[in-house]
Structures are given as structure tokens and as C-alpha cells.
Amino acid sequence: MSSIAQRAPSQAWRYGFCYFSLFAIYGIVSPYLQLLLKGLGYSPSVVGLFLSLFEIVGIAAPLAISHMRAFASRSKLVLFGTALIVLASLPSLALVPKPLVTALSIALLAAGQKTMVPFMDAEAVSFSSASDRADS
Numbered sequence: 001m002s003s004i005a006q007r008a009p010s011q012a013w014r015y016g017f018c019y020f021s022l023f024a025i026y027g028i029v030s031p032y033l034q035l036l037l038k039g040l041g042y043s044p045s046v047v048g049l050f051l052s053l054f055e056i057v058g059i060a061a062p063l064a065i066s067h068m069r070a071f072a073s074r075s076k077l078v079l080f081g082t083a084l085i086v087l088a089s090l091p092s093l094a095l096v097p098k099p100l101v102t103a104l105s106i107a108l109l110a111a112g113q114k115t116m117v118p119f120m121d122a123e124a125v126s127f128s129s130a131s132d133r134a135d136s
Helices: 003-007 009-039 044-066 075-095 099-135
Strands: none
Touching: 009 044, 009 075, 009 099, 044 099, 075 099
């Protein structure tokens, strides 16, 4: 058994549950976002534009947020904020089939969802490092 699991099993389970939840959301959003957009009545070319916007914002948002000094040291706050952003983007994405609202909702969804991964990794590494320092 690893030192992390021995030191704080409840903490390790919490991180495991968070990772599982995050990547379960990835597994749902990735294949079904295009179907949702098609169901809202958008043409395949517009769906492609929305999906490219999703990926571009998904690349840029974590980089932009991680370079802000105010947020770089507060990864738990960023994780909570990105979860709220994801939850806030979903109702307007599903209920308002206007192109501008859809684009904004997709940008918020990408910023929230794709920013979580590097900050979750940073939290896991800091937790692991703290546990390893305690062992020495």
C-alpha cells in the first residue's frame, strides 16, 4: 500500500472520487456535446465551429488562470470556482438555442471543465509531496 493511502485513507478516497467524477464528466461531455448541439437545431458546420471554440477555450483558459498570481496558490478555490462555472453554463446551453448564448455557454463549460485537470493534478502532487515529507 502506498504511503498516501496509509497516511490519510479518507483524503486519498476523496481525491480518487474527485478524479473519477471529473473524468466521468469528460466521458459524458466529449461525445454528447455534439449531439446536444445538433439536437438544438444547429447545422454540422456550426456544430464544428462550436466544438472548435470549446477546444480553443479549453486550451487557453487553464494557461490564463494558472498565470494569475492570485489564483495560482489557491488551487482549491479555483477548483470550486470552475465547478460553479460548469454548473452555471449548463442550463443556458441546454435551454437557450441562440448562437451567441450557446457560444458563451460552451466557452464557460470549456473554461470550467478543462481548467480543473491541471489544478487537480497540482493538488494531488502537493498532497503526495506532503505525505512523502512526513515519511522522511
